[in-house]
Amino acid sequence: ASENYKRGHGKRSKLKWDPDRDIVQALDLAFSKSISTVEPTGKRFLVAVDVSSSLSSVTHGSSISTVAVAAAMCLVRHTTTEPDAQIVVFSEGSVRPCAVSSDMTFMQVAAHLIQTPGGSTDCALPITWASENDKSVDVFIIFTNNQTFGRENPADTLKTYRQKIGLFSKLIVCGLIxxxxxxxxxxxxxxLDICGFDSQAVDVIRNFALDVI
Incomplete structure (x- = not known):
């Protein structure tokens, strides 16, 4: 609702409006408060956002931008409900921790995710980073706009990581466009691969992490 309102026009109708700052802030606050109702999984998540390409594209299956989806997921996973969650951004040859905290607003998280794009997408990088830094991760969630073009195969990299760490870590890749x-x-x-993103995707991710599906 917040992202649709901020656009100032409907997706299909000709209706237009001037977004009011107070309403935008109220919607963002409502979203932040709703996160407190998310039930914890007890899993150690690593949420990785691909910044090697533009994050302004619209997510397949919805009317919101990819950065909005990524910001929402970062907030959901990095609140006190999932205290062991880690957030990173990655592009070709680089993985950087992203300073996201539970008291940040939706817009503040989105601002942290907007990086200068460059290089090709390598979805194995977050897993390699976790391995090299001895991070114990139960579930990797990767948000990307592209297929992976790195030298390493993410599936093979995960299997190697599992052997090193001694965990049956899971991998969820969300191809947002x-x-x-x-x-x-x-x-x-x-x-698990997820194409696009809608209101049901968060439940799918949670259930997959908990072996419900």
């Missing part, structure tokens, strides 16, 4: 995605190994029950 993709009609098709083939990063996860379809034969591995601990990997």
């Amino acid at each position: 993709a009609n098709s995605l083939s990063v996860a190994d379809p034969e591995d029950r601990g990997m």
Whole structure:
């Protein structure tokens, strides 16, 4: 609702309006407060946002920008409900921790995610970073606009990580503007590709992390 209102026009209708700052802030506050109702999973998440390409594109299956989706997920996973969650941004050859805290607003989180794009997408990078830094991660969630073009296969990188750390870590890759995605190994029950993003995707991610699906 917040992102639709801030655009100042409907997705399909000709109706237009001037967004009011107070209303925008109220919507963002309502979103932040709603996060407190999210039930914890007890899992250690690493949420990685691909900044190698523009984050202004519209997410497939919705009317909001990819940065808005990524910001929302970062907020959901980095509140006190998931105290062990870590947020990173990545682009070709680089992974950087992203300073996100539970008292930040939606817009503040979005601002942290807007980076200068550059290089190609390598979805194996967050897993490699976790391995090199001895991070214990139960679930990797990767948000990207592109297929992966790195030298390492993310599925193989995850399997190597599992062996090193001694955990059956899971991988969820969200292709936010993709009609098709083939990063996860379809034969591995601990990997999942999600094309686009809608209101049901958060539940799918949570249930997958908890072995409900």
